Amino acid sequence: MKGGALSSDVVAAAERTGLTAVTGTAGAVGMVGITLGGGYGPLTGRFGLAAVNPLGAEVVLADGSRVDTDAEHEPDLFWALRGGGGNFGVVTSARIRLHPPPAVATGTIPLAPGRRRLARHPQRRQRL
Ligand SMILES: Cc1cc2nc3c(=O)[nH]c(=O)nc-3n(C[C@H](O)[C@H](O)[C@H](O)COP(=O)(O)OP(=O)(O)OC[C@H]3O[C@@H](n4cnc5c(N)ncnc54)[C@H](O)[C@@H]3O)c2cc1C
Numbered sequence: 001m002k003g004g005a006l007s008s009d010v011v012a013a014a015e016r017t018g019l020t021a022v023t024g025t026a027g028a029v030g031m032v033g034i035t036l037g038g039g040y041g042p043l044t045g046r047f048g049l050a051a052v053n054p055l056g057a058e059v060v061l062a063d064g065s066r067v068d069t070d071a072e073h074e075p076d077l078f079w080a081l082r083g084g085g086g087n088f089g090v091v092t093s094a095r096i097r098l099h100p101p102p103a104v105a106t107g108t109i110p111l112a113p114g115r116r117r118l119a120r121h122p123q124r125r126q127r128l
Helices: 006-015 031-037 077-080 109-117 122-128
Strands: 053-058 067-071 090-096
Touching: 006 031, 006 077, 031 067, 067 077
Parallel strands: none
Antiparallel strands: 053 067, 053 090
């Protein structure tokens, strides 16, 4: 992905391959911005923070030089990018790990039967 891609752009592109990316809850944030900052979202419990999912990045440093970084090349810079925010250079492109989307169950619980069921479990009712 390019450095200015929104997280919604990345999810839409990933969807075409049947995979998905770890993002936050809002598609309008920059994918690099959320990744460099940590990135907590609905898939974090399964696949970790967005910051643990980059595979590599192209970075323009303060002196104007361009560096390709990943676990093998400039590993300290790669480590620092993943959570260090925009402090280490401008990320002009990045490769991120995609994942098969987990099954998501959604639905509603009708209130009346739900209340009856909760009434049988007073501790759960208190937590709600
Ligand atoms: C409506 C909303 C919902 C949000 N929801 C979540 C959420 O669910 N989970 C979560 O973890 N966060 C969430 N955030 C926080 C969001 O992830 C951060 O604010 C993130 O840093 C936004 O990145 P940006 O690129 O859009 O913003 P910007 O303000 O442009 O950038 C933020 C920081 O990242 C740096 N940066 C951005 N792009 C680059 C680049 N290409 N190279 C180098 N540095 C760069 C900037 O220098 C800046 O320091 C939310 C924010 C908003 C506004």
